[in-house]
Amino acid sequence: MSGNHPGLSNNFSRSGEKFSWSKDNLRSIKNIISKYPKGREQSAVMPLLYLAQEQNNNWISIECIETIAETLNMPKIRVTEVASFYSMYNTRPVGENLVQICRTSPCWLRGSNKITKTICKETKCEINDTSDDNKFTVVEVECLGACSNGPMIQINNDFYEDLDEESTKKIIDNIKEGKPNVIGSQKGRRSSENA
Amino acid sequence: MSDDLIKIKVNQKEIQVDKNLTVMQACEIAGEEIPRFCYHDKLSIAGNCRMCLVEIEKAPKLVSSCTMPLMEGMSIITNSEKVNAGRKGVMEFLLINHPLDCPICDQGGECDLQDQAMYYGFDKSRYKENKRAVDNKNMGPLVNTIMTRCIHCTRCVRFATEVAGVPELGMLGRGENAEITTYLEQSITSELSGNVIDLCPVGALTSKPYQFKARPWELKRTDSIDIFDSVGSNIRVDSRAEEILRVTPRTNEYINEEWISDKVRFNYDGYYQQRIDTPYIKENQKLSISNWEESLKVLKDKLKTLKPLALIGEHVDLETGYAIKKFMSNYGKDNVECRTDNHAILESLDSYRFNTPLKDIENADLIILVGTNPKIETPIINHKIFKAYNNDAKVFNIGENISLNYKTEYLGESLSNLNNENIIKALKKSTNPLIIIGSAFLNKIKNIKTLKSIFSYADKYKVITKEKNNLNFLNPYASRVGQLIIGNTTNNLCEPFSNLKKDNFELVLSFGSEHIADEQFNNCFKVYFGHHGDDGAMGSDIVLPTPLYTEKNGTFVNIEGRPQEAKKCHNPIGSAKEEWSILKKLSDELSFDFIPNTFDQLRSELFDKHPILSDYHEIIAVENSISITPYIEFEDCKAEYPVSNFYMSDVISKNSVTMAKCVDEIISTPSLLEKSA
Secondary structure (H helix, E strand, O other): OOOOOOOOOOOOOOOOOOOOOOHHHHHHHHHHHOOOOOOOHHHHHHHHHHHHHHHOOOOOOHHHHHHHHHHHOOOHHHHHHHHHHOOOOOOOOOOOEEEEEEOOHHHHHOOHHHHHHHHHHHHOOOOOEEOOOOOEEEEEEOOOOOHHHOOOEEEOOEEEEOOOHHHHHHHHHHHHHOOOOOOEEOOOOOOOOOO | OHHHEEEEEEOOEEEEEEOOOEHHHHHHHOOOOOOOOOOOOOOOOOOOOOOOEEEEOOOOOOEEOOOOEOOOOOEEEOOOHHHHHHHHHHHHHHHHOOOOOHHHOOOOOOOHHHHHHHHHOOOOOOOOOOOOOOOOOOOOOOEEEOHHHOOOOOHHHHHHHHHOOOOOEEEEOOHHHOEEEEHHHOOOOOOOOOHHHHHOOOOOEEEOOOOOOOOHHHOEEEEEEOOOOOOOOEEEEEEEOOEEEEEEEOOEOOOOEOOOOHHHHHHHHHHHOOEOOOOEEEEOOEEEEOOHHHHHHHHHHHHHHOOEEEEEOOOOOHHHHHHHHHHHHHHOOOOEEOOOOOOOOOOOHHHOOOOOOHHHHHHOOEEEEEOOOHHHHOHHHHHHHHHHHHOOOEEEEEOOOOOOOOOOEEEEOOHHHHHOHHHHHHHHHOOOEEEEEEHHHHOOOOOHHHHHHHHHHHHHOOOEOOOOEOEEEEOOOOOHHHHHHOOOOOOOOOOOHHHOOHHHOOEEEEEOOHHHHOHHHOOOEEEEEEOEOOHHHHOOOEEEEOOOHHHOOEEEEOOOOOEEEEOOOOOOOOOOOOHHHHHHHHHHHOOOOOOOOOHHHHHHHHHHHOHHHHOOOOOOOOOOOOOOOOOOOOOOOOOOOOOOOHHHOOHHHHOOHHHHHHHHHHHOOHHHHOOOO
8 A cells, every 4th residue: 555545644744723622522532531540541542533533624633633642641752653553544634525445355356446446537536636626535445344245435434335336436426416325235235135 | 589580491501580580681691692673671672673582492483582571490492493593584574674775874883783684684685676765854963864774673762752751752654654753853852862873773873973974993992981960971982093983871880871961972073172272371461372381481480479279170080180289289278169159068978969879869759859950960860860750759849940851849949948848748758758959059058057957857857867868969060079079179168169258369270160250350360271262261361271081081070979980082182281290390390299290190199198089980988977967947049050051061062063053953942842741
């Protein structure tokens, strides 16, 4: 995987805007920290990074890292280490919809290459790139754990499975037009029942 | 305790070792050398380089010996084919991405990877793929980085966090993308940062000033002592011809362990800047070049008629101090002074030295800093306080609310805050409390009663007991304790120097003390013995060049009272002459009693007079401890810290270009001063 993947870059950047926790998040943080023994609050760094990413348009800026370090009373470099280690923390801005295409063997055998091509064509952006209208960022990832329903993609928090070129195009079109999409299998399967 | 000992076998040889050791430590006791990169005995165990693989009988696979605890009856094999093959495999992996740039690498010749590749490396690589390249990172003006060479042992990360106490280094990314960096590539803000250069087992972190200067086998090694603070860290000075090219630490577990401060490591370029290389005499308000014959003749005539006072600076060794004392004794008593900063002392050694042996600081469970900033005055002592802090010691601070790399509870400005109820409560609970009184107050104390009261306070709260004395006095000057031991002070009743009647003196001889430029000496004839052109030299009537500590032999007593020798590394610059030989010449011409003809004679006379000094490396015992008198009161005085800028605290570092860069890039960038908590 190339270093340009937004989750696999070691270069962090500033958003230029102050980052402070939303009221809801402050409440969840209190709850999360209470799960760990006293003096071990730093263990909460991963859930806090997740909250920060959610609140900060799906990416971790330096401001986020500094806020987390302050909240958990830990060195900034330690937060940075964790954020850079896991590929699901995006270290640079991504589009409104982060499209993650599974390219591991089962999906690939079922034609993930075609899905990738379709998505790149429909969103008008290349892999690891963000479209000009900032609607999409497309990345290739390793196994997302839905092998029996491959090929599949993940857009933000939702899985879209059993894809072919046509259904993929439709999903992208719906997002562009702001219409809702069917989540999960595009062939009407429930879970991973026999087709 | 036999309970802690277990029997194990190393290569079929049976040994008894402490059960709390690791397999690697046991192998070392058995005399087997284990190759390693990430393991370092002063740092926490990481176990990520895998070079220290050994075979343990009945274990299915090779194990990394640095992380493996011992067990009763364990049989360890370090020299089998399997072990060798395993280590060779690890080495091959390490070398996949390591560049083959040893010919242009500063570490070449003293590189762990190079050495171990001689044993475990192959002659050619089996990999055709491109090697990975990593961008170099900024770590400040001292540490040079070539990150492609990094093998990710994380020694530097652990050092910064655990020893230096500045968690600023880290490893970002993972796997092939792993990179060592400082947070946002800012400079490391530690006073001990240079030690990562020694720790780095490859050439990824090297010295910036030493870059491309020399190869290790070209250098001449001289053992010496750090004279830029009072700790007396053991250093080795590496020189080629008449130039010092680098300074590195020597291990001394009692003092500096394996670390030295950045000041002594990097300020050596200042040794050659602004040097006084020839005698000068003031003519028409301007110093002009003279020669030894002329200047000594003028000085001799003045010495015949005027009554002299000698000032001793912060870098003066004991032999010189003794020669000065002997020379001045021809003019009567009380005319030599090293306490030019009004350092208040009592008659005994335990009132001006660090009474706790430095290696025991870490055992304290309560530390009270009184008018001292150990972080910039004595970084090595600060590291030891940091160790105690990590062992859950509580640290209080009185004086200014200074920022340190550990948490302190600030109690207020004045000395009387020692009676604060928080401290009293903590002192009563503590089993091993330690008080450090720094120069910020010591130089301000006007009343001997205050010092006596500090002793009675320490006695009352069990800081001083029959077994130990944990009441410590800390000053940042390398010469001070030794000069006070040989009695180079004007007043044995220990009044501050400022109380001395200066009108009695008409001639001031300053041995590297800038206090000669003080207003109080304006009416005196001034003679300056020194190596660097500073304020002291500029205002003097005669300036005589003397060698630096690396250009002569000398004895220094460190802050805990341990005499150590700094050896001569190369010849003096210009026509500089050692102080004792100048005084010898003068006293011969003045027909004074000044016997020694050679330096060795001078030294043996010094040791005859003060036999306690001759026992190098041993802490001097206190003969008559201070008698405890009832507590009276602490006078109210405002703390004034002797060192405000770590990188420029003395005339040598003020002349160092490297130190100037540090001030620019580390101190003057305000955002870097904010410590991450």
